[in-house]
Amino acid sequence: MNMKTTLIITLTVMIASATLIGAALAQEEKPPQEYKFLSMAIAVSIPSIGAGYAVAKTGTAAAATITERPELFGRTIVYVGMAEGIAIYGLLIAFLIWI
Numbered sequence: 001m002n003m004k005t006t007l008i009i010t011l012t013v014m015i016a017s018a019t020l021i022g023a024a025l026a027q028e029e030k031p032p033q034e035y036k037f038l039s040m041a042i043a044v045s046i047p048s049i050g051a052g053y054a055v056a057k058t059g060t061a062a063a064a065t066i067t068e069r070p071e072l073f074g075r076t077i078v079y080v081g082m083a084e085g086i087a088i089y090g091l092l093i094a095f096l097i098w099i
Contacts, residue, residue, distance in 0.1 A: 047090025054083035
């Protein structure tokens with residue numbers, strides 16, 4: 001079986017299952033409010049842990065770089081800021097779940 005046939009079969013199965021799942025979910029009652037808050041907590045906590053790890057690694061590397069070459073401060077601070085952006089994206093997702 002070549003790649004094109006495999007792709008067509010996979011997409012067909014995915015579309016069929018998505019339609020069946022949509023019909024099944026339409027018949028069920030609304031999930032409790034606690035699931036919403038749990039998903040918000042997960043959406044904030046996991047990216048925050050990842051951002052903390054990323055800031056620790058990039059901050060250490062930035063401090064070492066600035067020690068040797070102080071003129072690279074502007075470039076290194078950008079990388080630390082990008083690592084902090086991971087936590088901000090998690091907070092944004094939690095806000096979108098809340099709405």
